Amino acid sequence: MKLGVLKETASRERRVAAVPAVVAKLVSAGHTVHIESGAGLHAGYTDEMYQAQGAVLGSRQAVIDSAECMLHVAVPSTEEIDSLRRGTSIISYIYPKRHPQLLEQMASIGADVFAMDALPRTTRAQTMDVLSSQNNLAGYKAVVLGAAELGRIFPLMMTAAGTVPPAKVLIYGAGVAGLQAIATARRLGAQVEVTDVRPETKEQVESLGAKFITVEGLDAVNVQGGYVAAVGSDVLDRQRTAVEKSLLQADLVISTALVTGGKAPVLITADQVSRMKRGAVIIDMAAEAGGNCELTRADDRIDANGVLVLGPTDLASSAAQNASELYAKNVLAFLSHIATADGITYDLSDEITSATLVVHNGQVRI
Amino acid sequence: MKLGVLKETASRERRVAAVPAVVAKLVSAGHTVHIESGAGLHAGYTDEMYQAQGAVLGSRQAVIDSAECMLHVAVPSTEEIDSLRRGTSIISYIYPKRHPQLLEQMASIGADVFAMDALPRTTRAQTMDVLSSQNNLAGYKAVVLGAAELGRIFPLMMTAAGTVPPAKVLIYGAGVAGLQAIATARRLGAQVEVTDVRPETKEQVESLGAKFITVEGLDAVNVQGGYVAAVGSDVLDRQRTAVEKSLLQADLVISTALVTGGKAPVLITADQVSRMKRGAVIIDMAAEAGGNCELTRADDRIDANGVLVLGPTDLASSAAQNASELYAKNVLAFLSHIATADGITYDLSDEITSATLVVHNGQVRI
Amino acid sequence: MDGILPLLYLLASVTFVLGIKLLGSPKSARLGNLIAAAGMSVAIIGTMFLYKHNGKPLHNLEWIIAALIVGGVAGWIMAMRVKMTSMPQMVSFFNGMGGGCAALISILEYTSATQSAMPVSIGHALAMMAGLIIGGVSLSGSIIAYLKLEDRLSDIRFGGQQFVNNGLLVLTVMVGVLLVTGSLSGLPMLYLLAALAVLFGVLFVLPIGGADMPVVISLLNSFTGVAAACGGFLYDNMVMLIGGILVGSAGTILTVVMCNSMNRSLLNVLIGNFGSSAGGGGSSTGGSYREVTAADAAVMMAYANRVVIVPGYGLAVAQAQHVCHQLEHELETKGVSVLYAIHPVAGRMPGHMNVLLAEADVAYDKLIEMEEINADFPTTDVVLVVGANDVVNPAAKTDPTSPIYGMPILDAELARQVVIMKRSMKAGYAGIDNELFYRPNAAMLFGDAKASLSSLVNEVKSL
Amino acid sequence: MDGILPLLYLLASVTFVLGIKLLGSPKSARLGNLIAAAGMSVAIIGTMFLYKHNGKPLHNLEWIIAALIVGGVAGWIMAMRVKMTSMPQMVSFFNGMGGGCAALISILEYTSATQSAMPVSIGHALAMMAGLIIGGVSLSGSIIAYLKLEDRLSDIRFGGQQFVNNGLLVLTVMVGVLLVTGSLSGLPMLYLLAALAVLFGVLFVLPIGGADMPVVISLLNSFTGVAAACGGFLYDNMVMLIGGILVGSAGTILTVVMCNSMNRSLLNVLIGNFGSSAGGGGSSTGGSYREVTAADAAVMMAYANRVVIVPGYGLAVAQAQHVCHQLEHELETKGVSVLYAIHPVAGRMPGHMNVLLAEADVAYDKLIEMEEINADFPTTDVVLVVGANDVVNPAAKTDPTSPIYGMPILDAELARQVVIMKRSMKAGYAGIDNELFYRPNAAMLFGDAKASLSSLVNEVKSL
Amino acid sequence: MIIDDATLSLLYLVILMAFLGVELIGHVPSVLHTPLMSGANAIHGVVIIGSIIVMGIADDTVSTILGFVAVVLGTLNVVGGFVVTNRMLEMFRRKE
Amino acid sequence: MIIDDATLSLLYLVILMAFLGVELIGHVPSVLHTPLMSGANAIHGVVIIGSIIVMGIADDTVSTILGFVAVVLGTLNVVGGFVVTNRMLEMFRRKE
């Protein structure tokens, strides 16, 4: 199959959908890989590196003209979709529930679209799971970013000039990103507290040496295919109360709470922020889905009376080199599952194909 | 004594010379503390906090008019000096060797100037040692900044999407800043190598779990009062050769090498940078003293063909809250040593007074 | 009894004590065995040439030597030929021979006593009968144990078996007592006693299950020791006394220790087991698994060339990373090469094991990726699975209906020995049973991983 | 010797063995002592009322009881009154009494033997003379040791002392041998022998330095054991035999173990020490310091209420943070409260100790700042200084000429006991000697901090 | 209760040996249980001494034959026991 | 070389006791050295049994007096020994 990799056009997107090592594997699996010149530069991969592994370098148009299937990272823009040839397949982040119009547009150009983010969270799909691989890096980066922004250091330090107490970090959501954030903050010496609505996360959080804030009267939460269902507003209220004490003492807050579909739950109100410590920082990783904090604006910095609220959406992308490598390997595993050298085998009885194929035969499938 | 604290005017300077806890101690020691309104805001201290501890808040001019002795952080600017009353004493970072004209100017307004950075590195002066307290924070922040800038993560991670090898960090200089940088980078999971010209640092570096790069044929280096003398250019050549292999593989380089007086030694040449890995980052902590890398420009970002060279001079300041607290405590200890409630006791036979008092009675003393 | 022989006996006695002592530690066990063997040779040769009976040396020396050669060659050949896995039954067989020897001595002594018509002291009579009974039980019991372990005989149980056994025991002892007091006498009665003893030995061992055989053998072993001591009493022979009592006492304690390490009481093994099922621990899923003590696992690992540690989520839950690192260190001090096999999804987040092990300062180059280390398992002596489950579950390769089918796993099962540390037989994240735990080369070490690892560290250190 | 007495003796013998065994572990030591004491009571009372001499019970019972009361009350009072620090000399004194008792028995036996004019077997004569000599040496030697430890006597040494001692020993033994063979006889000769033995005991102990006294006492203790065994041989009395031999053998081994733990050989203590200087290790600066073994330090800490660990640069150099954390854990398991005292400039960079201890996962709230913890040192049982030096150097407070004068320090010196782990007596960063090491409440535990800590962990675990 | 001297000695010996046994076997790792049992098994083969004596003083054929058998059995116990133990202990030989 | 039975028994006892001694004392922490020594010291006070016997069969005044002294000395050894040992071991009582 002829695969195409374009330079990403989304703002702040530094990743690339294929890295040289993966190109080599794709080529040896019988595919041809067309890459837009300079596509990997931001992630540290030069055209020469790709060429050395057997990729065909070319202009954007050349790639579009040749490729039967586009490997992509960020959700494609309307312009990008417009520029594609009819019938091109697309493998990319899509977030289908958030972008119904985009799906229609893609269906209208007859594209077959695979949403990498819609993968079922099953054991065998783990090697293709871009959410895990990217959120993991994002969780690390969120803490590093927070540490850089914070006017305090994380670890306890007893020095000749006095004792610096450890920073207090509060993390909302112990999914992939949250767990890695816990680990990273702990490594740097912070005191970490965590809240999540899935009861099984308590053990996981404690296995990373952090403290779990228990919300009373929480029943098992509905998890489907690895995606957590929203909980009722009464639960959210109780949770906010249980967490508030920690929130008001926190130096750094990292929120990662997501639920299936729709908008992220609001876990930090504007009122709470106004009562937080001066100099505290909130990194809202749910910004793209509306944010866990009322004040969050995606990709923006808000100074709420001394409390800094950040809503970065490019955290994984900021670890572009590793992120591209892992994303590319996820895609490689995905391709080996859904396609042969001759093309994609649309086996709709297959759980993975069926769950990810959001546009097929001019039809939106969700 | 009437002490004055102004809002720092140097660009990027977020620290403040007194924090509320220290104000309380100064007041109870019989001093009056005049503070410019808003002086502590960037460090997280509001006017109310100061007032609560007994400080007198006022406009800049009011503070200048009342204070007999100014507590200051950054090297004062010409304008700042001009604005002071004749005969005001100044306690601040001065870097006397780098700023001879400033000294003259201060002498001309009859100021008595204490350079906190000229403190002898003796055991009893440890509590006043601003270089230690601030460089320590700076070392931590340099690593955090580097981690945020780097397109890779620090720790080794074996994941379903493949293995991410650990980042390689190379540190020049194992003084206070370098050691803390080692500790921080190691905590985050990086592989750390270190070079220094003082042989005793080998054990210290290893005590932090990092690898020391031994330069052959290095004799004991001259250390006076805790400041390291420059080594010959032959040594620097040999060192560059010994370190080069590590440099070319490094993902993050942090350079902290300083020698007494003058310019920092050049340890990384432009040629070497051109052969480094694409995506690597250099954080040159010696930027203020000319930099350990040939390409460094203070407070600037340089993209040298994919290698990012940063010369931040505000690292300690970026941990403003902790930095201010420790600086203030250093100053408190210093004041208790050189002054009583009635004023400064100019005991020139005292090692600490004598070493730090760089302008006295209209005379430059170095 | 004067001359040099008593001193030789003393020497031999000392070698026995020393031998048992040295046998208690892996480092010195071989030496202990050799020393005891040397002492035994001294005692035998000394007896042959220096023993005086009523002032005269022993006669029949050529026949004695012939017997020694016959027995020695046969014993040697049998011992060398036997497969490693059949060792316990071999021990049992040899033990039976010793018991037979003791019983024969009693018979011979009784014969000569009746012939000489010299009055027999009660003490001597007691020793004789005790030697006969105990030796006889040991002889037949050991042979039955041997046959059962060789699978030539299966457990035989019938209603009222215990009743019959107890009755037989009482009868045997009674006949013995009557023979001692002289109420009964004569060779036929003696042979009756011997027959009763042999019969009891048979019935005693018959119902006991195969897994408990080692305990029974150890018990019979200490019996033979006591029988030998009786012989020593008969001949006023110190080395027989010491050797016999030593084995009798040490053997009894060893038996108790063995029961303890199976979490059973001796009584439970011998009697309570009537009618209970054979085999080690059972599982709800029907397979049976083996348990191993920390001491055993420690020896396995300390004497291995290569140990691979497979960490999993349980390591994180137990926060056992530091102890794990310490174990690695202790093993390496002993010259064992230790590596960690890191499965990409071990734990609950990507890189979970890396975070843990880095915290404990495990060198990066000891952490080996799955693809790379899988090739090495077949040549690995011991795999230590610490709180991992799904990532070593062979079902991923063999069972298409399993939810983890298709996930690449660590081929721990291919190693010579696999020790699995977890708290129970419960499933891991995927919620499925793990076939590996029931493999013949696998053994479970139950308990919190931190506690288990620290006992392992202690045991390894003590080796 | 029939009846119930032998069984009582057997019981007593068993309590002695058990007592010695239980005395070997802090947990059971008190029990062991009580059990042995109970056994002793049984043996004494049994003897008084059940012993038969030629079929007749003992007479003089009222005097025996009187003697028991006199000795018992005196012994009790002395034992209760003695100060803890004077225990060793008290033990020595009591030991001497035992020796004296043994010697008297020999004399009395000899007296009655010469009176009864019954022939004395060589064995008996041997036991008598050995008991007399050994008992006599033990009596006088112990008294000298007692006096020396009480400081009522100082070391006395003269040229050729060793020559004189050896000569005296030979003479004593010769007279003894002649008395055994019968070449010499008569009470005066016996008294001569007693006098020689007593004299030898005096001369033997006189030159030995105070620090070696415990070893000497232990040796004399095992002597008395042998003397008691001789008595047992004389009266064919098993409990005396067993008790005596047990103490003789265990005492000898204990003596050797004590020498080993001082890194000396017994010979070196007894002979090589002639003319050498007294006191523990000396230092170039003239002061003298004490060394302590890991086992001792472990007991101190395990039985403390509060232990404070003072980490320093050496902890970092040794990379011993993980073991240190483990020690903390083991101590806490034993109910000891453990805190870390963090000096602001410990190590080589600000926060060095924090980095290390955080790596080992030590809880933040166990790290106490200097100002805060300094108030607690006087009520702290044990301070464990791990590779720290300058930060606990009292010179900072007392010596204005010291380069560290004026630096606030951790007042470790105020704790009841201070154990300092470092590799040598070398100075730290500031390059100056540390007076703390020479304080009476301080003791050095030399070696790499990691190795020392891990032996500590083992020892604590084994308690 | 009547106890003669020899029995008393024996009692002492038995009890002391029991103590010794406990101390000796106390903390043996369970992997060594089988070798230890096997070694002990070889040691009680010391009963062969008795059979040698019996045979050495036997003068009728039956006794000689039975004695012969006893010696053979005893030797089997001793030789087989030590050799088997030695083989079991092979695994504890340190590999280079 | 001539060894009578009693001596032989004694020899066995001594040697076995020595083994037992080694096993018992083997790994005693050195803090326990002094209490152990003191306990052993009390135990060899068993020599008092001899002095009681001597006194119990003494019939002349000298013997009685010497025996009396011997019993007193022995009692001192026994009672003082055990009491002192017990006091030393106070420190091992676990504090609550």
Ligand SMILES: NC(=O)c1ccc[n+]([C@@H]2O[C@H](COP(=O)([O-])OP(=O)(O)OC[C@H]3O[C@@H](n4cnc5c(N)ncnc54)[C@H](OP(=O)(O)O)[C@@H]3O)[C@@H](O)[C@H]2O)c1
């Ligand atoms: N790495 C990731 O990113 C990720 C994310 C989500 C899910 N997963 C899944 O998680 C699983 C990981 O496999 P795994 O083998 O590491 O873990 P696992 O299959 O969940 O097994 C862990 C085992 O550890 C034992 N355990 C728990 N606590 C213990 C303790 N304190 N001491 C001793 N043992 C303890 C448990 O048995 P007992 O209860 O009997 O002690 C359990 O069987 C995979 O199924 C993977 O798909 C991974």
Ligand SMILES: NC(=O)c1ccc[n+]([C@@H]2O[C@H](COP(=O)([O-])OP(=O)(O)OC[C@H]3O[C@@H](n4cnc5c(N)ncnc54)[C@H](OP(=O)(O)O)[C@@H]3O)[C@@H](O)[C@H]2O)c1
């Ligand atoms: N914290 C800071 O920011 C900073 C910066 C610069 C200087 N300093 C100075 O450094 C000193 C710190 O005091 P400190 O008490 O921590 O350290 P120290 O006074 O330097 O003493 C450390 C001791 O550790 C022992 N040691 C070294 N390696 C060891 C090992 N492997 N095992 C066991 N012991 C070992 C050494 O004794 P042996 O050689 O006998 O083993 C040494 O005496 C102060 O003088 C301070 O002023 C501190």
Ligand SMILES: NC(=O)c1ccc[n+]([C@@H]2O[C@H](COP(=O)([O-])OP(=O)(O)OC[C@H]3O[C@@H](n4cnc5c(N)ncnc54)[C@H](O)[C@@H]3O)[C@@H](O)[C@H]2O)c1
């Ligand atoms: N099969 C696999 O191997 C596999 C791989 C990766 C993830 N997963 C599973 O997928 C699930 C989600 O992982 P994810 O990282 O993608 O999650 P996510 O990014 O969808 O959500 C992050 C976290 O937010 C939490 N959350 C939701 N509402 C919350 C609230 N009100 N307050 C606090 N927290 C709230 C969720 O419970 C979740 O832990 C987990 O169960 C994880 O174990 C499985």
Ligand SMILES: NC(=O)c1ccc[n+]([C@@H]2O[C@H](COP(=O)([O-])OP(=O)(O)OC[C@H]3O[C@@H](n4cnc5c(N)ncnc54)[C@H](O)[C@@H]3O)[C@@H](O)[C@H]2O)c1
């Ligand atoms: N007395 C005290 O307690 C005290 C307190 C703080 C620091 N000090 C001492 O002061 C000294 C310097 O500390 P600092 O952090 O201020 O140092 P610095 O900031 O002046 O220099 C940083 C480091 O750069 C190193 N360096 C110089 N030339 C180099 C080269 N060519 N290559 C590599 N490295 C080079 C120096 O050796 C030093 O380690 C150290 O000896 C330190 O121990 C003492």
